[in-house]
Amino acid sequence: MTARKSRGNSGSGQAAADQIAAGLARLGAYMRMAGWQAAHAQGLTATQAEILGHLARRGPMRAGELAAALGVTPATLSDSAAALVAKGLAARRRDPGDGRAVRLSLTAAGGRVAQALAGPPGALSAALAALDPRQAGALLRGLATVIRSLQQARAMPVQRMCVTCRFFRPHVHDDADAPHHCDFVNAAFGDAALRIDCGEHEPAPAAEAAARWQRFDSAGADRPGAPSAATDGTPFPSTAPGRTGDNRP
Numbered sequence: 498m499t500a501r502k503s504r505g506n507s508g509s510g511q512a513a514a515d516q517i518a519a520g521l522a523r524l525g526a527y528m529r530m531a532g533w534q535a536a537h538a539q540g541l542t543a544t545q546a547e548i549l550g551h552l553a554r555r556g557p558m559r560a561g562e563l564a565a566a567l568g569v570t571p572a573t574l575s576d577s578a579a580a581l582v583a584k585g586l587a588a589r590r591r592d593p594g595d596g597r598a599v600r601l602s603l604t605a606a607g608g609r610v611a612q613a614l615a616g617p618p619g620a621l622s623a624a625l626a627a628l629d630p631r632q633a634g635a636l637l638r639g640l641a642t643v644i645r646s647l648q649q650a651r652a653m654p655v656q657r658m659c660v661t662c663r664f665f666r667p668h669v670h671d672d673a674d675a676p677h678h679c680d681f682v683n684a685a686f687g688d689a690a691l692r693i694d695c696g697e698h699e700p701a702p703a704a705e706a707a708a709r710w711q712r713f714d715s716a717g718a719d720r721p722g723a724p725s726a727a728t729d730g731t732p733f734p735s736t737a738p739g740r741t742g743d744n745r746p
Contacts, residue, residue: 524621531618539610540584544569544577546614549586549603553611554694557602559592566654586610630674634688641691645710657698659691660713661706664699667713676716 529543536546547567552558558566564574578601581587586607592598603611616622628636641660647653648661659665664681675685681697692698701709 528618528621531621535614535618539614541610542577542580544573545581545586548574548577548581548601549607549611550614552587552601552603553608553615554696557590557592557600559598559600563601568654581607630687630689634691637691637693638688640693642714644693655700656693657695658693659695659698660710661700662695662698663701663705664697665701665709667709668716677713 532546533543536543539546541549544567548563551563551566555566560571560574560578563578564571567574569577578587578589581601582589585604587601588604589599590602592600617625625633641658644653644656644658645660648655655661659677659679660667664679666678666680668676669678670676670685672685673687675687677687677691678685700706
């Protein structure tokens with residue numbers, strides 16, 4: 498009997514994990530190659546392009562924070578930042594919160610280059626756009642689950658995801674298409690609008706984040722639209738900062 502004919506339930510979980518890992522590796526390889534090509538077209542290295550993109554999304558950052566976020570050594574970050582400053586794409590400025598510290602920020606020219614490099618490569622962008630909302634939601638939900646697990650294991654830097662944000666209230670609306678609520682914009686949304694990197698993210702306190710994650714993760718066993726509550730039955734508090742009526746993209 499060949500290996501292909503011997504597929505069964507035994508070890509199916511590991512087999513699925515292996516195939517998912519293989520798929521992610523191939524997507525990662527494609528994105529790295531496309532990223533290198535796009536960066537080269539702008540006269541940049543891949544690391545320099547990543548720095549510009551990160552600063553465009555998050556604003557000025559200290560070198561140590563930026564190195565940790567990108568997963569590079571301080572020396573690599575320093576060399577790449579110096580090159581960007583020399584090219585007029587980035588600038589070093591004093592941190593207004595600590596005059597002894599310096600933050601790296603984009604110049605106007607750097608912002609334009611970052612904009613040109615933003616978004617997934619063309620072919621991948623088209624493939625992702627072809628996903629229907631259900632497929633996109635399932636993919637985002639799975640990615641958030643994997644990334645959170647890696648963060649819990651301290652295997653990757655904290656990401657600014659909905660599922661770790663104090664403004665996120667999962668499954669509080671009796672609407673299968675938009676069961677969640679974002680208190681920051683006071684709007685309902687569904688899995689297809691989950692964010693892996695959100696500029697308005699504010700970390701939820703540990704206990705609150707754990708309770709919200711449990712509700713989000715176990716939603717399939719819950720009645721859709723049931724009142725949002727922590728594991729002890731305490732309702733999740735609204736943390737809206739005052740913005741109302743915005744539509745979540």
